Amino acid sequence: MQQLSNKRIVLGVTGGIAAYKSAELVRLLTKLGADVRVVMTSAACEFITPLTLQALSHNPVHLDLLDTKAEAAMGHIELARWADVVLVAPATADFIARLAGGHADDLLTTLCLATSAPICLAPAMNQGMWRDSVTQQNCEELLERNIKMFGPGDGSQACGDIGPGRMLDPELIVEKTSELFTHDILTGLNVLITAGGTREDIDPVRYISNHSSGKMGYAIAEAAIESGATVTLISGPVNLDTPDRVTRVDVLSARDMHQAVHDRIEGVDIFIGCAAVSDYRPAEVAKEKIKKDPENGSETLEIKLVRNPDIIASVTGLDTPPFVVGFAAETHNVLGYAADKMRRKKMNLVVANDVADRDIGFSSDSNEVTVIGEELEEPLPRASKKVVSRKLLQIVARRFRKWKHLQSTTETADQP
Structure with a gap:
């Protein structure tokens, strides 16, 4: 029950x-x-x-x-x-x-x-x-x-x-x-979701970020609650209210989000990486605001960037990873890049999103995605992000049950 x-x-x-x-x-x-x-x-x-x-x-x-x-x-x-x-x-x-x-x-x-x-x-x-x-x-x-x-x-x-x-x-x-x-498809499951963008400091007043509003991740969190799950939402800086009954953890940088995820990943059944995480960060953060140099009149400023930890790959690389769903926000060759990302990072599912279309890209209230998995390519037609989220979780729940059954079958077969 x-x-x-x-x-x-x-x-x-x-x-x-x-x-x-x-x-x-x-x-x-x-x-x-x-x-x-x-x-x-x-x-x-x-x-x-x-x-x-x-x-x-x-x-x-x-x-x-x-x-x-x-x-x-x-x-x-x-x-x-x-x-x-x-x-x-x-x-x-x-x-x-x-x-x-x-x-x-x-x-x-x-x-x-x-x-x-x-x-x-x-x-x-x-x-x-x-x-x-x-x-x-x-x-x-x-x-x-x-x-x-x-x-x-x-x-x-x-x-x-x-x-x-x-x-x-x-x-x-x-x-x-x-x-x-009884209609709740995620009843009793623990779901961990990341949402929003991250900020990578350049100096005390500037940072590198992206256009993510967090709306999709928050819609997924709300839909997961409706589906009976216990939901933790790790969020970058957004202007959104916390969905009812969701535990929200606020972070700023990609490294903050990586740490927050691994602090809470134990006991998670489904991990959904919806956040637009910055791939790079400045190698050094200036302690004071960077000023224009009036003497040499330089028109350029060079900032060395280094890679951030890959949150999705770090979760799939755990000894006993949860069921992992990632997002691929692309501007061209959307399905190809998304499928490659899923294989490289060993995800169970990836959601391909064409962010070049402003009507369904960052900050929009609507979305249109394709869910890709093993022998799966299922388009979800354009609709509000709440509707898309509910349909997405139906696929996630169905695939999760098959994955869980396969795991239990394999464990039984391995027993002496």
Whole structure:
């Protein structure tokens, strides 16, 4: 159930005896990598303490609609926007009735009205209350509004009755929640991405760089998060906001980026080198600003350049390298140069990009690329960089699975 890795879950707890199960539910969700924020009704606090759920979720518990501290930090609207899913467990008959009626008289009902995330309820009540026609009508109303019902289960109840109305076991609720995210093609994987250009100092006020805006790398990072991955983005200087849920590491030079990559490469499943890394740097950096020489009237300035470390080649050269995807930004013979680069640097895939076309080159919002691999040459037609990134990751995920399967098969065959 790795689908819950990196997912944001608002867990609503309402006032029923089954609230004691919410503690185990929080524990299981966080164990699977979910970020859980608990919202409790006042009645829920009579059955289980907020402190218990805070300790298990590692996050403050939200209680009041008009809590000054909560509104200053993450108010009900921000909490509604934050969630990937709102899960209410247990959901009492009273809560179901208020939600069906569109009430907004506490924090939980208010955020349910405000959120665009899926809402899932795990009903928990006496069997007579569950069978009541009003409860059934309320549930039908909620189902018509695409609110999902997890259960209830059938069996003995705290009141001594036997019948439908039990809250499902936490393990089953977690399983059903996990199924909401089964489309995530990179679920549970660690992805490391480089983006943007690098700067190589000439003197304290000047540097060598390139036209990279970082937009493609940032779009890939955002798409990888959407696909369920845990993402670290090592970025050169750009004017872009960090994608939500991405860990960003800022660097300046190619050597800085090389060091940052190798500091974080352990445990990475997929490495995507999208950054436009400077191939060369000045052999020496002047300690003071270089001035024009008025005496000899020279019209030229010579700067000796030396090679920077090759980040892609250093990653593919590791004893146990991750799956490596590189980019080839070319102005002519694009596919030929890209294929050669892939072979020389032993990459699994290379993305060929014609940067001579300004509509799809540096700083543009669109792109058009060709993905090249072993017995693969797949063009991705012109579209926004977000769309291209999603299509690219579909290819990456497919190839990664084949690569991983081949590795495991080879390891098995090598065993005595």
